[in-house]
């Protein structure tokens with residue numbers, strides 16, 4: 001049954017150590033609770049969330065905090081909030097769905113749970129048996145901890161299939177596989193190549209903040225559609241701009257850009273002195289910006305509702321704030337990156353386990369939302385910038401858009417789908433995506449299955465690659481293989497056309513390397529693609 005009483009959730013947020021509180025998370029959950037509740041009731045009454053589901057025992061371990069990276073303490077000082085947003089929303093979703101949730105942020109709590117859950121069983125038993133949970137959500141620090149300290153087994157033993165890893169930026173096949181990562185990134189420091197990855201999990205065990213590559217599961221979070229309460233003044237100033245920068249260093253090098261914008265807009269900021277930034281990287285907020293410092297939610301919301309534009313500065317990448325701003329009716333200026341930022345050329349992405357090429361500060365907004373809600377432009381090009389600003393100023397109506405997948409209902413529906421259908425423990429395993437939603441497509445040379453499926457109006461579906469990894473299957477796709485090769489690489493199954501009727505066929509020799517993201521110049525990938533619901537892309541069109 002869905003749970004409609006918040007108390008059972010808030011008690012999870014009583015910090016075990018005296019004097020510490022999860023204030024930011026508690027405030028977010030409490031503020032948004034009426035909307036969560038309403039969404040859950042609607043989903044239940046419409047039958048989208050079924051009654052009589054099995055309540056699962058779910059452990060949530062926020063490993064970053066356990067590691068001593070106290071995001072919760074910096075939350076009101078301009079520190080990163082994406083993780084706190086995602087953990088708050090995850091625990092609320094699972095709780096409201098009626099599951100038995102245990103939230104931990106201290107190593108000692110895990111130790112306690114693993115050793116004392118049942119008096120009769122000892123810690124060593126967990127290495128041979130599954131831990132006493134149906135599911136364990138953690139993050140990358142958490143998975144390291146489980147591997148090294150508690151389960152003392154690099155493969156996580158029999159509990160491996162229970163883990164779900166919150167992984168904001170995503171993990172691709174070539175970084176997930178330890179042997180492949182070390183062999184293919186030899187020029188990099190092996191300890192660093194594997195710092196965020198090499199877990200040999202299934203790719204769908206990684207839960208991302210945005211739908212980066214469908215190899216991973218898209219978990220997302222909720223965009224808090226800011227509500228104006230009556231005591232705040234709401235009039236939108238058609239010439240007010242709010243700068244997206246919570247810390248001073250984000251202003252570094254941005255004067256020429258802001259100098260132009262200040263000709264059109266009164267500029268406001270919510271920036272505080274940088275935390276943990278070397279002095280030489282610190283930036284300065286120009287005098288013409290009315291800087292309020294990092295604000296509490298209500299005042300911040302007021303600023304959003306008063307502003308016409310929300311001004312991207314190029315960093316942070318892929319955060320929640322621009323989606324909130326668009327939901328509140330602002331137009332987002334999204335800085336374009338040309339060349340794209342990636343682990344090849346960018347410090348931030350350098351060690352991230354993904355080869356994704358980031359073409360703007362917010363690729364989701366660029367690809368899934370677009371104009372007139374957002375303009376993705378080269379902010380160093382004066383002419384383009386001025387033209388864009390003029391276009392924005394010419395729109396007098398207030399826009400405002402919030403994709404369903406980022407609403408409370410969207411997140412509850414999606415997470416419920418995963419909890420009920422994504423079974424990674426049973427043998428033999430069956431994909432949770434029905435065959436009827438799958439379309440098999442042969443790609444153009446050099447394209448990844450992500451691109452191939454997208455071009456056809458579908459999304460790549462990793463779980464159906466094994467079904468197509470045979471000569472018989474390729475034959476059905478009208479390919480007669482002259483030579484068959486079994487190779488461990490991230491682009492197979494694939495084919496190379498040697499002459500008009502002659503093909504070399506490559507089959508995947510390592511099931512861990514099936515990948516939607518992989519591509520190689522001469523190879524034509526054989527892709528499994530699936531349908532999706534508009535605005536709820538994680539689900540196929542007939543999935544529920």
Ligand code: UDP
Nearest residue numbers: 079080081082270294295300316319320321
């Ligand atoms: N935010 C806030 N006060 C401010 C500026 C931002 O509470 O003065 C909130 C904003 O509403 C958003 C959150 O900070 O929910 C995260 O912002 P961002 O996109 O910068 O992501 P992060 O880098 O923190 O993960």
